[in-house]
Amino acid sequence: xxxxxxAVFALVCAMLAGCASVKEEIVPSDITLAxxxxxxxxxxxxxxxxxxxxxxxxxxxxxxxxxxxEDNIKxxxxxxxxxxxxxxxxxxxxxxxxxxxxxxxxxxxxxxxSRKIIQLDADGLKRMQVLARLSTPGSGGYAAAFPKxxxxxxxxxxxxxxxxxCYPEYQKNPIYFYIDADDFLLRKMKxxxxxxxxxxxxxxxxxxYELKEGVNIPAVTELEQMGVSQSSKVIFYRLNPQxxxxxxxPPVFE
Numbered sequence: 057x058x059x060x061x062x063a064v065f066a067l068v069c070a071m072l073a074g075c076a077s078v079k080e081e082i083v084p085s086d087i088t089l090a091x092x093x094x095x096x097x098x099x100x101x102x103x104x105x106x107x108x109x110x111x112x113x114x115x116x117x118x119x120x121x122x123x124x125x126e127d128n129i130k131x132x133x134x135x136x137x138x139x140x141x142x143x144x145x146x147x148x149x150x151x152x153x154x155x156x157x158x159x160x161x162x163x164x165x166x167x168x169x170s171r172k173i174i175q176l177d178a179d180g181l182k183r184m185q186v187l188a189r190l191s192t193p194g195s196g197g198y199a200a201a202f203p204k205x206x207x208x209x210x211x212x213x214x215x216x217x218x219x220x221x222c223y224p225e226y227q228k229n230p231i232y233f234y235i236d237a238d239d240f241l242l243r244k245m246k247x248x249x250x251x252x253x254x255x256x257x258x259x260x261x262x263x264x265y266e267l268k269e270g271v272n273i274p275a276v277t278e279l280e281q282m283g284v285s286q287s288s289k290v291i292f293y294r295l296n297p298q299x300x301x302x303x304x305x306p307p308v309f310e
Contacts, residue, residue, distance in 0.1 A: 115292040
């Protein structure tokens, strides 16, 4: 389910985030979660190209607006290989600055500037495993990634949506995914993030989709983080590339 890959970037970005909440009118869903998943599949992967793929690479340009200065631009690259290998790399000035990666059994965070590597604890590994399940082609979507999922319908200032409420094992607050009730494309994601004893509402929106290799890609997204505006744009996407096994391992600093 290609549109859920958007959530991988969103969940990693949600370390510190805040936005204004919007009033919602909640009503029971008129379809089941299984029926919704089928409609999402048709909308995002009509030819089954993503579901049948074994690996992919996607790169996004992330632009952060600076007050009285030029925008800060970074590149974020996602690499995935079935069944559960994932690497998320952030680049500064065309050099890798940080890496989140898992080989399916262990996970690491590498700070390339300080040349430090931290192996993830049990909760951190669970987070990476959820990201891997969300990224897996043909995985079954939300129900396969989270132990508990609820579905309802909601109306707010943006329109009418199917709201999928997902409960991760590693945090008490749920994650909300909003699927457009007309075209069945993911339009936004919300959650409450707790940082140093404080809670912040987080929201990430998909502004535009683009068809690449037969797959509907969430090409442009926007978010607000603690008053800082960010936008991201997909600049590269490829199915079934050959990815070295070492890319899912932490770097070796000389």
